[in-house]
Amino acid sequence: MITLLFGPPGSGKGTQASVVASRFGIPHVSTGEILRSEVAAGTALGKEAAPIMASGHLVPDELMVRIIESRLMQPDAQSGALLDGYPRTRAQAQALDEMLARGGRPVDVVVALDVPEEALRRRILRRAELEGRSDDSADAFTIRMRRYLADTEPVLDHYTGRGVRLAHVDGIGDIDTVTRRIADVLDKVDMGKTP
């Protein structure tokens, strides 16, 4: 099952994706984490991505398409994956659709975590104190939020336009509560797929 998890910066997308993926026994594919590990390892890709990420802007599509293609070709992703942070633009979505179509696989469901902007800003500024992520400053948050609304939210329409099921999930609540809401959606999709 291919699941796409969407959510604005600070929505808890990464936390939820990791818990939900292990519960469903599929790999959690986070492009943000892949990029952060490239940055930490000091690779050429990491050096190119680091300043872009720190500013809150998006890494160029062609780089991201290459990253996701090589990740989804790994053996562990053949039975499915939970994608967190990809696709973030319509061009990335088109590239993903084409790649999955080549393997005869559809996107099964799109889950969008909804959290109001004020709550997001508070969470990000608190996380900045705890984790020191380079893109958790007030300025970078504003840009990430703008990019999410301008570039990433339209990707939801891309999928509903193609008849893919979209579920909005309330992202306010404790971690377990939100996990249960997402798992309920995926359970229903899983049941629908069982003949």
Ligand code: ADP
């Ligand atoms: P968040 O969703 O909280 O902003 P992520 O960990 O998903 O955090 O992403 C962090 C940063 O990594 C993004 O702001 C962006 O610069 C870069 N990034 C991650 N995924 C993509 C992608 N699919 N396309 C372009 N840039 C990306």
